[in-house]
Amino acid sequence: MAEAKTGRHVLKPEQSKKYIEHLGKTAKDAKCQWCGENQWKPSDHYVVPLILTPAGEATLNNVPLIPLMLNTCLKCGNTMFFNAVVAQVFEEGDADANPKT
Numbered sequence: 539m540a541e542a543k544t545g546r547h548v549l550k551p552e553q554s555k556k557y558i559e560h561l562g563k564t565a566k567d568a569k570c571q572w573c574g575e576n577q578w579k580p581s582d583h584y585v586v587p588l589i590l591t592p593a594g595e596a597t598l599n600n601v602p603l604i605p606l607m608l609n610t611c612l613k614c615g616n617t618m619f620f621n622a623v624v625a626q627v628f629e630e631g632d633a634d635a636n637p638k639t
């Protein structure tokens with residue numbers, strides 16, 4: 539299974555459902571702002587932005603992590619990020635939203 543090889547955290551089915559519902563409820567205009575198409579692929583996992591120290595080194599220690607969901611246009615590749623807590627994929631303080639390093 540690809541997920542096991544990469545170590546990627548795949549959402550539970552109920553989390554994916556919440557994310558897709560969030561996209562459906564909040565989209566004012568679902569057309570891609572780059573190419574104008576309406577063919578999106580919501581991610582089945584989240585990413586976190588790297589936080590840089592004052593020295594410019596990436597760290598995940600002692601900083602709040604911001605889980606982000608992706609939504610990618612299948613025509614042009616334009617990718618949007620959605621805060622996973624706002625999208626209710628995770629609850630504030632949820633252990634899954636703050637993976638240990």
Ligand SMILES: [Zn+2]
Nearest residue numbers: 570573611614
């Ligand atoms: Zn596009």
